[in-house]
Every structure is written in C-alpha cells, then in structure tokens.
Amino acid sequence: MQDQTGGPADTGQDGEFMAVRIWRGDAAGRYRTYRVPRLRNQTVLDVVTWVQRHLEPTLAYRFACRVGMCGSCAMTVNGRPRWTCRTHTAAVPGRASLEIGPLRNLPVIRDLVVDMTPFFEKWQRAQARFEGRLTRRDPPLPVRPESAARREADLAIECINCGVCHAACEVVAWDPAYVGPAALNRAWSLARDERHTGQAALRAAVGGDGGTFACHSHGACSEHCPVGLDPSRSIAGLKRWAARQGAGD
C-alpha cells in the first residue's frame, strides 16, 4: 500500500482524485461510485484496498500475494479481466473513470468475489489432474527436457489458475458445457507428459461434449493471460491429439 493514512500528503500530483465504480452486491447488484485519491504509483488492487479501508469496510474482495504469484486478485477492470495487483491505474485504458467488477463467467458471491467452484469442477471434468504409476519409494522417471513432447508441455505448465482466461472466453460465456481454456491448457500439459497414466480418460474427456472441439479459436484466452501463456495453442494441440487418437475408435 502506498497510502496508509488517506491524508493529502499521500495523494498523487496536486491531490488529484478519480472516480471509481465498484460492483456491490451479488449478481443482481450494481456499480457504486467512489472518490479515490490518485497516486503516482498505484495498482487497481491498491484502489480497492483504499476504498475498503476508508469508505466501504464491508467491501468483499480477494488477494494474497500482491505480486502476481497467487492469482487470487483477478477482477474485471474497465471491461477486461486482469490481475488487479499487476495493473497500474495509469496503464488502464479510459482511466478517467475506473470500473472494477467481479470476474465474468463465474457466479458472484458478493462484490468482487466470485465462486471459483465451477472453474475447478471443469478442471476435474476435463480429467486435468496428474496420475502416475510410481510410489514415493520409486526413483523418479527420467524425462528428457529436450524431447518434443516435454517442450510442448513446458509451454503450458506455468498456469496459476487465476481464471482470467476463463472470464475472457466467449465460448465459456455461451456454452455451459464447455470446460474452458484453463482446464484444456492443463489437459494439454498432461497429454504431452509421458509420466501421466490417465491418457485414455483424458482423451475421452477432452474429446467429448464440451471439450476441446467446442473451442472457436477466438484467442481471447491467449490475449488476456497475465502469465503470457497461449491456451489457444494448447487447445489446437489437443484438437490434433484427440482427433488423431479418436479417429481409431
């Protein structure tokens, strides 16, 4: 936090203020406008925290690390899903009136907090969980880092489950069966993991209803991913993989 007191000495140039619209309530809620001091160096998460500490003690929002590691502070900022901790107010387009809402495509619990349960249920439906055949007493299986499969898996493994791609995806918005880009990106990293023993279940899940073939390749997931991952690429890989495997059914 840049601002601990809210006093004029801590505010930005010339004590400038900005109008901030923040979603209040559940899905049937509405935006309320707050007057917040603009600081020289200020993230959107700083703004939300300032509002909670000075104006609206009941404002609900999530954050943990504040440095782009945990993925818990994602919200909709001026219409785009973003990590609020890594979004400077000065970098937000149309920053004259900041609008901060909950992530799209997930049920709103209250204010800026969404229920992530459907997001992780879809990971399970996509069978996007590792299964191995070794126990802790076995030596680890060697995986060649330079192998083509490993290099493809490496491109997908840095996801921290923030839900930004899920919120950005138009297909998730209109097709409730679609498991979404995050689950499919994880599925692709498992499809290319030679240690993963659940390949058959994975292929059945991602090649089935609401799986990889439901994707329209809009690319919104890759456009918005704060880590710079390319879920569209993973999904295209999964399409080839599932189609090649599924053709022999």
Added chain:
Amino acid sequence: MEARLFLLQRLSAALLAPLVLIHLGTILYAVRAGLDAEAILARTQASVFWALFYGLFVLAAAIHAPIGLRAVLREWLAWRGRSLDLAMGLFGLALALLGLRAVYAVVVP
C-alpha cells in the same frame, strides 16, 4: 464421436474448397453468353465427369453442413443429445437425397 465429427467436417471442407471454386468458376464461364438451360444440359447430360464432380460435391456438403449446424444449434439453443443427432442425421440425409436427385436430373438424359 466429437473427434470423428471434427475430422469429418475438416475433411469435407478440404474437399468442398476446390469444388466450390470450380463450381463458381464454371458458372461465370458458362453464363458469359447468357443462361441457357439447353446449352448447360448439353454439357452435363451423359457426362461422367460432371456426374462424379457434383455427386462428390453433394456428398461432401451433406456431411459438412449438418455437423456445422449441430454445433450452432448446441450453442444457440442448448439443444443436445440424441434428438439433435438424429435430426442432424435426417438433415444430412435430406441434403444428400435432394442433391443427388438434382445431379441425376442434369446428367441422365
């Protein structure tokens, strides 16, 4: 099934792409001197080439269109399950029958 439909739709699209271009090019060429049913029938009747060309065209379209329409209906109307698959199967069958009937009419004297 989704994987197989995905492949079928792409394979039929790969077939349709050149067929549609030849179809459109032939129309532009054939109507240069005005549209005349007799002149067109004179070229298509008893022609093995045009029978095979349009026969393939109809079959590719009858595979391609129902798969695409199925995806559109699933997303826009949330219609899923066997009733949709059955309806799309019938739609594809109707396209194939109507199309092959038309091909028959122009190539069989």
